């Protein structure tokens with residue numbers, strides 16, 4: 467969590483806190499942390515990886531190019547040296563994120579989920595939301611075996627869903643919140659036709675006051691979810707419209723068929739089917755990781771089968787309401 471906050475602050479400390487902060491308190495927005503963030507970006511190698519970073523890469527077409535190695539020891543040092551694991555994770559990322567979108571990942575980071583508490587994250591690395599950093603917890607990726615139960619694939623799809631629903635094609639970062647008449651994501655004003663704006667207008671607006679008054683109170687947020695369960699594909703989706711959009715994308719991709727019925731949750735899936743670019747990406751991913759025989763023992767032991775929609779470990783939890791796109795906590 468902290469990992470994200472620091473970098474996010476470096477990029478966005480001048481923007482409003484409410485929907486960008488990944489932290490539990492706002493004290494991160496003090497001078498000290500900003501300074502620390504600057505120092506971090508200046509150093510290229512041998513950083514301490516105090517937030518769990520192990521190794522990072524830039525992307526050159528199909529290949530990872532080593533960018534930073536962090537000062538790590540023990541288990542994390544083994545993971546840092548384990549290029550086979552880096553490549554295995556990367557191969558799965560490539561099956562999920564096509565080259566055209568992969569080129570927009572400015573940095574690919576492998577980190578310790580045990581340290582950070584998350585399975586994956588993305589955050590914007592340019593103000594216009596054209597490039598993004600993506601992180602995957604390398605230890606969690608091998609929890610019980612590589613991509614056990616499709617958990618890693620689900621995480622990557624979920625994180626990719628964040629980029630797709632929050633990037634410059636969907637959100638105009640040059641419009642301030644006060645000038646935004648659509649849904650404001652924290653990084654910018656969602657475009658009228660964007661999925662997140664349409665989804666917000668149709669499925670969130672009438673319960674927005676209720677959502678906000680629940681705040682970070684876990685009991686209230688549980689009650690909010692229970693009351694509006696038919697609106698969400700997973701409990702995690704009730705975290706906020708950003709997480710909701712990522713979860714809709716993940717279920718949209720991983721579910722074999724289309725919408726089941728006409729609940730509001732299912733209507734979100736139907737809405738996503740109206741975006742041809744999302745449908746194309748669904749086809750790309752499903753073409754690369756088929757789950758046609760997912761119930762067979764053989765497929766269960768495969769590294770590349772598609773997970774059950776909404777099956778990931780965090781599906782039945784709620785994240786932080788103020789984090790629109792930070793992490794899928796493990």
Ligand SMILES: [Zn+2]
Pocket residue numbers: 624625628709712790791792793794
């Ligand atoms: Zn997420």
